[in-house]
Amino acid sequence: MRPKQNVVPRAELHCHIEGAAPPTLVRKLAERYDVDLGDLFDTNGNYSWHDFTTFIQQYDVAASLFRRPGDYAELAETYYKMLAAEGVIYAEVFISPDHAVKAGLSYNSYLEGLVAGLERAKADTGIEGRLVPLGVRHEGAESVEAAIKEVIDNPHPMVTGFGLAGDERIGPAKNFEKAFAMAGEAGLGLTAHAGEFGGAQSVKDALDYLKITRVGHGVRAVEDEALVQRLVEEKITLEVCPHSNIALGVYSNLRFHPVNMLRQAGVRITLNSDDPPFFRTTLGHEYVETSRVFGWTRDIQKSITKNALEAAFVDEATRAVLLERLEALTEDA
Template identity: 65%
Template sequence: MTDYVTVPKAELHCHIEGAASPTLVMRLAEHYQIDVSSIIDRKGKYRWSDFSTFLQAYDLASSVFKTPGDYSLLSETYFRMLAAEGAIYGEVFISPDHAQAAGLSYRSYVEGLAAGMERAKLDTGIEGRMIAIGVRHFGANAVERVAREVIANPHPLVTGFGLAGDERDGHPSNFSKAFRMADEAGLGLTAHAGEFGGPESISAALDFLGVTRLGHGVRAVEDKSLVRRLIDEKIVLEVCPGSNVALGVYPVLRFHPVNILRNEGVRITLNSDDPPFFATTLGQEYKTVSTTFGLTFEDQLAITRTAIDAAFCDEATKNRLLVRLDSATSDAE
């Protein structure tokens, strides 16, 4: 039987505010005298019922993070938890719009998050990077504003640019300018597509945004020619099975197309998205997918290798991570 903690893991798709545990949110809510009882039940679990109430719960939980120190605590807590589950690398989506809502400058927000990530790295060795995201339903101007802010305030740990928010709102062509700016600045590019939108949403993201990765992307399975395109163009999917099931995209894990896509030859990774909201963790994703679809230790290592290959970090860091992965492979033999 596989010891799931010993499988080195890597995560490419997790929203940092969505990684806040109810315990941490309640602690800060008490400090700032914010009432979060509507979104956290008596058992200390997040409470929401559909995508709209999930977003409301997410925004209220995010509102308790107000200072660089709060964000530092959040990132350190999350990266330590990742490392405890055997992760050697993690990328988190950061939202300048949430920072702005908290009254923080983009620079202060990033510096706070980076400080926590560095503390976690010092103790556990886990590498981390950040991907700044624009919010689709805020419109093209808002997404371009985020791109300009990221480019004007470079930070060594902010290495990617992405698009999140309501996939059904705004055609990808609206955001092509923002992605062109980010690409010219040397940032890695990813976009949420193929979660609540169908194959046409994925095709449009590929056509207009120049991404090398897709957040979710699993509904490509509905179009054979699109699956072939993903394979031919070596597009990496940031698959979040637990999130998809929790939000009702698929009824149960065994009906999720992650393994169909993997067997077809699509490059897939496993990720937790907003872990405490969906009662999951990165380790849980590796474990449940492997148990449900019969993945071996080697299969899981291959998924991690795909994530490292697709990571938005420099080659020297990738090489160090691959050495760690290879040593785990030889230890298992």
């Protein structure tokens, strides 16, 4: 599938690979492994969660169906081809060593599957991608340190960053200072979920203790004027996921979402889909709807993609190629 003409090229920095599993693929795997999905889907075929607790439960059910490297290869190939069809030229996905363990896979087997799928998608569409392992905040410091040690002990050219996910209200950022120091010393790009449910202080703590260059979500920073100015001055990039925030009740609707306010203040914002089928969105939908609601021009959309490419966890040669591609594709439109 090829993108529609005249679409501004897009890029994504914040999507959880297990959370990108489309219902069609989940049903296919359930049949393969003879698993009863119960009430996982509603009558329209969508994930049927209704609050944060049931969202996590359903996420885990869907993730549990990926049990072999080939399953993960199919997931990565499917998602990256979907992105390419929406005009995406670059995408990073968060991967979870913890899910690999739960699936009975080694980290290397998990990685092998994901890389195979990504490479197949690239061969067919030209999309570029990278993988960013995550530690899980509410599992504690030892768990996050074990995750980064696994990543460092098994280096791979497609693994270029490290992040922190999970409940940001449990465990202060300082607890993960050692893990992030290890990741930084290994040359990995650093990001952490903050400023979603935890408020502006969560963003401050992540910046202070984890030395990150990107913040996953980060939108609650808008509640602290000095913090917004700090984000601008330090050129911190926010991985904003508007429809995820709305689906989970952080904001009531897109009109009241602070993404445009942050952009106007000079913060480097990007658009992302987080767990797209769970939130009934896609990266293309994020670009289209956010631009419609806030009146963003093609030039503004292009600047958001450029923000993502400039903040991407890639080598400088790859970054230059991607930026050139962005320019070429927007000139041709």
